[in-house]
Amino acid sequence: MWHGERSTNTRNITVPKFGLCCKEGKIKLPPLKQAPLYLRQLLRYNERGESSNFRQNIRLYNSMFAFTSMGGKVDYEINKQTPGPYVFRLNGQNYHQIGTLLPKDDVTKPKFAQLYIHDTENEVHNRITASTSMESKTKPDENIVKGLLEMLDEHNVLVKSFRMARDRFENRDIKDVRLRLINKRSKDGLQYNLPSASEVAALIIGEQDGENNEFDIIIETKDRMLQRISEFHPSYMSMQYPLLFPYGEDGFRPEIEYQKKRGDKCKRKYVTMLEFYAYRIQQRLNQATTLQMSGRLFLQFLVDAATCIEQWRLNWYRTNQGKLRTELYRGLHDAIENGDTRTEQVGQRIILPSTYNGSPRNKQQNYQDAMAICPWAGYPDLFITFTCNPKWPEIQDMLDLIPG
Secondary structure, X not given: OOHHHOOHHHOOOOOOOOOOOOOOOOOOOOOOOOOOHHHHHHXXXXXXXXXXXXXXXXXXXXXXXXXXEEOOEEOOOHHHHOOOOOOOOEEOOOOEEEOOOOOOOOOOOOOHHHHHOOOHHHHHHHHHHHOOOOOOOOOOOHHHHHHHHHHHHHHOHHHHHHHHHHHHHOOOOOOOEEEEEOXXXXXXXXXXXXXXHHHHEEEEEOOOOOOOOOOOEXXXXXXXXXXXXXXXXXXHHHHHOOOOOOOOOOOOOOOOEOOOOOOOOOOOOXXXXXXXXXXXXXXXXXXXXXXXXXXXXXXXXXXXXXXXHXXXXXXXXXHOHHHOHHHHHHHHHHHHHOOOOOHHHHOOOOOOOOOOOOOHHHHHHHHHHHHHHHHHHOOOOOOOOOOOOOOXXXXXXXXXXXXX
């Protein structure tokens, strides 16, 4: 964190506190473990080695090993228009989906999680064939794919769970196999983020039992449509980004408590999704820098996390409309002002209050605040822009802390 980002009420003390990263110390998550040696070597920039190919195609390599598909449409044209830093832009609704354990027939090629189970003797070839990229100028390196596969087989608990299902399918007598990805964890989210294999998944042979949690993911053998994964599942991000979380680390879950000290006052009891990701993306001296070193894949992760946070907030507004009584009353006036005087045409309205950034009420409130300043301070005369110089010492000093 920059020194200027310290909390307002601690600006005049010797040891300031910061709120953006950790809510002034109330949030303390378990640190991410250092990535396996092979991945660290690939992330260190080297123009002539495998690292150059890997960093250029890191999104492609990640998609080869992802368990889930990502919704939305990636805008590839934005990086072709003008030269400059890489930009990741996603259009449409974003979500993660997972299919069945096996392809529906022998003609259909395996994708995503199916590649961990089906025809693993030709797994490297199958992964390269199944993955395509519209932004990459170089082909994926087969040796890199092979090295990443060995690394994940050794370290990733999710991969081990799917390999367990593969071993079951090798028994010809067993045909009805399901894999349940468990949502509930027995360990505290403040202390642990590396779940054991038994906590992550369970094989279901034959009939399914009735002990499933609301957010558990049941993956069928065949003959089922894609299913959407809840953003509240601890493995939501690790299934989409195996190269960012090579051990299958847990992500956000709803019941991570604040780390309170005696006398601390806080209206909420649990860490929000925004606070979780704000904490996780910060660079710390005693933690791994796998996220920050992942370049284009890190940008994709940030966009993905932002859409999850927006979905979280929108769901809250949708399910708590009763608490927004003033806004609901205002909704009737909105309908009349828009000409919706016939009740059968109005339907059910979801009201977004002014606290939601980008909502009509938020824009109107900001405009009124801006206009209210003019009678007091006068109308603006200049529109001043401010550019950032990447050679500034404070920026160079911070970049030196990131290896690679």
